[in-house]
Amino acid sequence: MTLTSVAARTAVRAINVTKVYGVDSPGATAAVGVQALRGVDLEIDKGSFLAVMGPSGSGKSTLMHCLAGLDRPSSGAITLEDTEITALSERQRTDLRRDRIGFVFQQYHLLPELNGSENILLPLEIAGRRPDQGWLDTVVSALQIGDQLSRRPSQLSGGQQQRIGIARALAARPAVVFADEPTGNLDARSGRDVLEFLRYSTREFGQTVVMVTHDPVAASYSDRVVLLLDGRISGRVDEPTPESVLDALQNPGKRRGR
Numbered sequence: 001m002t003l004t005s006v007a008a009r010t011a012v013r014a015i016n017v018t019k020v021y022g023v024d025s026p027g028a029t030a031a032v033g034v035q036a037l038r039g040v041d042l043e044i045d046k047g048s049f050l051a052v053m054g055p056s057g058s059g060k061s062t063l064m065h066c067l068a069g070l071d072r073p074s075s076g077a078i079t080l081e082d083t084e085i086t087a088l089s090e091r092q093r094t095d096l097r098r099d100r101i102g103f104v105f106q107q108y109h110l111l112p113e114l115n116g117s118e119n120i121l122l123p124l125e126i127a128g129r130r131p132d133q134g135w136l137d138t139v140v141s142a143l144q145i146g147d148q149l150s151r152r153p154s155q156l157s158g159g160q161q162q163r164i165g166i167a168r169a170l171a172a173r174p175a176v177v178f179a180d181e182p183t184g185n186l187d188a189r190s191g192r193d194v195l196e197f198l199r200y201s202t203r204e205f206g207q208t209v210v211m212v213t214h215d216p217v218a219a220s221y222s223d224r225v226v227l228l229l230d231g232r233i234s235g236r237v238d239e240p241t242p243e244s245v246l247d248a249l250q251n252p253g254k255r256r257g258r
């Protein structure tokens with residue numbers, strides 16, 4: 001396989017990424033900082049669904065923030081498709097997030113005064129981009145939210161709000177959707193619908209999805225789970241089931257899958 005074909009099928013690549021918090025102040029050294037990431041290597045295939053798991057404080061949010069260009073690693077390189085985001089200025093990273101990354105949040109983060117449709121279109125409007133109506137129709141239809149577009153968030157259930165949130169994340173056809181505990185506030189049934197749609201989006205639209213979760217059942221919807229422990233990747237589960245994920249969480253370090 002050539003380097004070019006590897007790049008063509010990789011959505012995100014992290015090479016030896018470290019993050020130390022608290023060393024930005026003058027005179028501080030790594031010795032006084034919190035080492036949140038300690039050399040993470042990761043490759044995420046285009047069109048795949050990756051779940052990131054690990055105990056509280058293991059570095060999941062930090063890794064996601066670095067991969068999504070929300071924060072800068074202390075060292076190492078991160079590439080989104082053909083762009084090395086660790087080489088970009090703050091301003092360029094802001095543009096990259098706006099144009100090529102979608103976010104789904106545990107608390108939905110919809111604006112209460114806007115209806116569903118306006119919430120979905122807001123990021124595009126802010127970016128001054130014209131919506132692709134055919135694509136939006138496809139997303140709205142796949143999420144079955146056509147009859148909810150004129151309602152405000154307060155008139156929608158949690159599951160419906162989250163589906164609006166997912167449509168908003170997909171509206172710009174981003175390279176990657178990052179989902180932070182997207183089912184954390186949902187009942188089991190609505191959570192399942194959300195996870196099924198995220199998986200469907202990878203299969204049907206070739207969407208790449210990266211999800212942080214504490215829930216082995218949620219993780220079992222992904223193609224691959226990576227486990228973090230103390231800022232390092234401690235394990236990986238391919239084609240996960242709730243049982244294999246639980247086993248991996250309880251026995252870190254054991255290699256599974258292909």
Ligand SMILES: Nc1ncnc2c1ncn2[C@@H]1O[C@H](COP(=O)(O)OP(=O)(O)OP(=O)(O)O)[C@@H](O)[C@H]1O
Nearest residue numbers: 021022034036054055056057058059060061062063
């Ligand atoms: N802004 C910050 N300043 C200092 N330390 C931080 C900061 N953000 C995170 N940390 C520390 O970095 C480590 C990793 O935190 P992170 O939030 O990435 O973990 P997590 O796995 O997402 O945890 P949780 O599951 O509780 O959300 C922790 O020790 C945390 O206290």
